[in-house]
Amino acid sequence: MDTTIALLNGFSVALEPSKLLFCLVGVFLGTAVGVLPGIGPALTVALLLPVTFKLDPAGSLIMFAGIYYGGMYGGSTTAILLNAPGESASMATALEGSKMAKAGRGGPALATAAIGSFVAGLIATIGLTFLAPWLVEVAIKFGPWDYFALMIVAFVTVSATFGDSPLRGLTSLFIGITLGLVGIDKLTGQARLTFGVPELLNGIEVTTLAVGLFAVGEALFVASKRFRDPEEIVPIKGSLWMSKQDWKRSWAPWLRGTAFGFPIGALPAGGAEVPTFLSYSTEKKLCKYPEEFGKGAIEGVAGPEAANNAAAAGVLVPLLTLGLPTSATAAIMLAGFQQYGLNPGPLLFAEKPDLVWGLIASLFIANVMLVILNLPLIGLWVKLLAVPQPWLYAGILVFATMGTLAVNPSPVELGLLFLFGYLGYLMRRYDYPVAPMVVGLILGPMAEAQLRRALQISLGDPMILLENPISATLLTLAFIALVAPFVMKGLNRFKAAED
Amino acid sequence: MTNDTPARGADRPALVVGLLLLAVAGVVYYDASQQTITSNYGVGPTAMPYVACVGLVILGLAHLVVAFRDGLPKPEAADGGALLWIVGGLVGLIACIALGAGFTIATTILFACTARGFGRRALAVDGAIGFVLGLAIFLVFAKLLTLLLPAGPLERLFL
Numbered sequence: 001m002d003t004t005i006a007l008l009n010g011f012s013v014a015l016e017p018s019k020l021l022f023c024l025v026g027v028f029l030g031t032a033v034g035v036l037p038g039i040g041p042a043l044t045v046a047l048l049l050p051v052t053f054k055l056d057p058a059g060s061l062i063m064f065a066g067i068y069y070g071g072m073y074g075g076s077t078t079a080i081l082l083n084a085p086g087e088s089a090s091m092a093t094a095l096e097g098s099k100m101a102k103a104g105r106g107g108p109a110l111a112t113a114a115i116g117s118f119v120a121g122l123i124a125t126i127g128l129t130f131l132a133p134w135l136v137e138v139a140i141k142f143g144p145w146d147y148f149a150l151m152i153v154a155f156v157t158v159s160a161t162f163g164d165s166p167l168r169g170l171t172s173l174f175i176g177i178t179l180g181l182v183g184i185d186k187l188t189g190q191a192r193l194t195f196g197v198p199e200l201l202n203g204i205e206v207t208t209l210a211v212g213l214f215a216v217g218e219a220l221f222v223a224s225k226r227f228r229d230p231e232e233i234v235p236i237k238g239s240l241w242m243s244k245q246d247w248k249r250s251w252a253p254w255l256r257g258t259a260f261g262f263p264i265g266a267l268p269a270g271g272a273e274v275p276t277f278l279s280y281s282t283e284k285k286l287c288k289y290p291e292e293f294g295k296g297a298i299e300g301v302a303g304p305e306a307a308n309n310a311a312a313a314g315v316l317v318p319l320l321t322l323g324l325p326t327s328a329t330a331a332i333m334l335a336g337f338q339q340y341g342l343n344p345g346p347l348l349f350a351e352k353p354d355l356v357w358g359l360i361a362s363l364f365i366a367n368v369m370l371v372i373l374n375l376p377l378i379g380l381w382v383k384l385l386a387v388p389q390p391w392l393y394a395g396i397l398v399f400a401t402m403g404t405l406a407v408n409p410s411p412v413e414l415g416l417l418f419l420f421g422y423l424g425y426l427m428r429r430y431d432y433p434v435a436p437m438v439v440g441l442i443l444g445p446m447a448e449a450q451l452r453r454a455l456q457i458s459l460g461d462p463m464i465l466l467e468n469p470i471s472a473t474l475l476t477l478a479f480i481a482l483v484a485p486f487v488m489k490g491l492n493r494f495k496a497a498e499d
Numbered sequence: 500m501t502n503d504t505p506a507r508g509a510d511r512p513a514l515v516v517g518l519l520l521l522a523v524a525g526v527v528y529y530d531a532s533q534q535t536i537t538s539n540y541g542v543g544p545t546a547m548p549y550v551a552c553v554g555l556v557i558l559g560l561a562h563l564v565v566a567f568r569d570g571l572p573k574p575e576a577a578d579g580g581a582l583l584w585i586v587g588g589l590v591g592l593i594a595c596i597a598l599g600a601g602f603t604i605a606t607t608i609l610f611a612c613t614a615r616g617f618g619r620r621a622l623a624v625d626g627a628i629g630f631v632l633g634l635a636i637f638l639v640f641a642k643l644l645t646l647l648l649p650a651g652p653l654e655r656l657f658l
Contacts, residue, residue, distance in 0.1 A: 050646075054644055054646055167561050168571075174554045175523075190534050219613065220582060222617075223617055224582050390614035390615075398633065401592060401606070411596050415593055418589045418593065430512055460542070
């Protein structure tokens with residue numbers, strides 16, 4: 001019952017006119033930037049983070065949430081009309097969605113994606129609402145050792161278990177952890193890996209790394225292979241609306257997609273990619289018209305897109321209740337909290353209930369706004385897709401440098417941005433995942449702090465990690481998740497089966 | 500993936516990554532060994548660098564092993580000219596900011612060079628777009644968000 005009251009209080013915050021405006025702006029910006037090809041929600045939030053630098057915390061967090069959800073919606077439009085998924089989570093959507101668009105059924109594809117996202121977003125946000133307070137109760141009892149173990153689980157699942165190559169994922173993670181060491185050690189004041197450069201004393205900004213890897217790296221990568229066949233926008237022909245049969249074929253995949261997306265997103269198991277592919281292969285098996293798969297089956301859009309959005313809401317559960325980001329986007333959202341000196345976790349629920357519940361309530365509102373905004377404005381979003389590529393990427397780079405300069409106007413910071421961009425380009429070229437690096441940068445120092453706190457309490461005895469049941473279990477899970485892909489390489493066979 | 504690997508021994512990219520990781524591990528180790536502040540309780544600020552160091556060494560060695568087996572995925576040929584234009588634009592931008600020429604001029608250079616890198620051949624037009632975009636962003640930040648982006652002689656005219 002407390003939860004309901006808290007949520008109602010949250011709505012009273014989120015429904016203030018100024019907050020509604022923030023939400024609307026966030027949703028709009030998020031969709032607009034998310035529609036642009038090659039830009040997923042992670043980059044969308046990273047690019048727009050500096051804009052909110054000086055605004056009031058509650059308002060801008062609500063705006064982030066809007067950007068986050070909007071970016072997910074926008075991404076599906078790109079995936080369907082351009083066959084250019086901005087991030088791995090909309091890859092499954094692109095498989096069937098682009099085929100539907102080519103067959104002249106782009107409208108229903110967009111509609112089932114939008115409505116499916118709405119249904120999934122709504123159910124998953126309800127899940128978040130009722131799971132979060134319960135998890136907060138549990139999290140209060142967590143010791144530093146438990147947090148440390150949780151972070152190890154997140155490290156392993158984000159980098160090793162679900163990528164194509166655990167070696168490349170772990171390499172990316174460890175570079176991120178190493179970058180996280182740069183700067184002044186918070187407990188002792190010792191400067192680490194700063195090489196006498198004063199600008200490095202504050203450590204490496206998450207936004208600089210993320211924008212460098214995602215925006216600059218992506219621009220360089222696209223430019224380097226621009227002679228390959230250009231992607232074509234498929235114009236939307238026929239009706240935008242779904243036929244009766246479309247509805248009949250969509251509702252069950254929406255619900256199943258949600259059932260995959262939310263729990264997997266809420267576990268520290270990293271991101272939305274896995275549930276979307278699980279949902280895709282499930283729909284393929286259950287579909288009454290299996291021959292349509294590969295030619296544009298609506299189930300193949302409805303399911304993964306619902307899974308995608310449900311996972312996005314699920315990722316917020318560990319982020320808000322434990323302060324544990326399990327995807328690149330969540331890591332950047334955490335940076336967004338931190339720029340206001342807020343640390344998500346059980347304490348935030350106790351200290352700033354208005355803010356947390358206002359944020360959760362705004363997720364419901366963002367969802368409603370998106371479904372209302374998205375379909376009527378589809379013509380506008382399609383126009384955005386027609387921006388010539390040279391201007392698009394030139395603009396992205398201008399925005400990227402703008403963000404970096406707004407946070408820290410120094411040539412050193414720009415140099416870092418540029419270095420990370422080149423690194424991001426090389427990583428894309430040799431198929432290294434970039435997300436583990438961002439997660440490593442932000443979680444590395446947190447894991448270190450928790451470990452040191454744990455060892456201070458135990459007077460330096462590392463057995464404390466194994467003597468506590470929760471941390472011991474989590475560490476065992478992490479170990480299994482780390483070793484499993486090496487032991488049985490068939491673990492990601494469901495991914496291989498789609499190709 | 501391995502079919503087109505000629506039997507000439509090591510895969511160069513994997514070898515380079517492996518050696519670079521080992522080099523980074525060396526730097527981390529050296530930096531940690533030079534630290535002077537220690538902690539009285541538990542572990543001090545050097546512990547985590549050593550952990551990272553061990554991880555990097557293991558991954559570096561694993562890359563060396565990979566170099567003599569499958570190697571890294573073979574990338575497509577890259578368009579070096581396009582990359583050079585964009586890198587040039589970014590270097591120009593950093594130079595502008597470092598020398599105090601201001602955000603607008605820096606943006607103009609970056610926008611024009613990037614568009615050129617993506618194959619457009621209208622430097623003057625693109626420069627003009629970059630100029631307007633840069634100035635607009637500067638003014639929005641300065642007036643609406645009260646955040647001052649790097650200002651040069653040009654920007655001071657508007658402040």
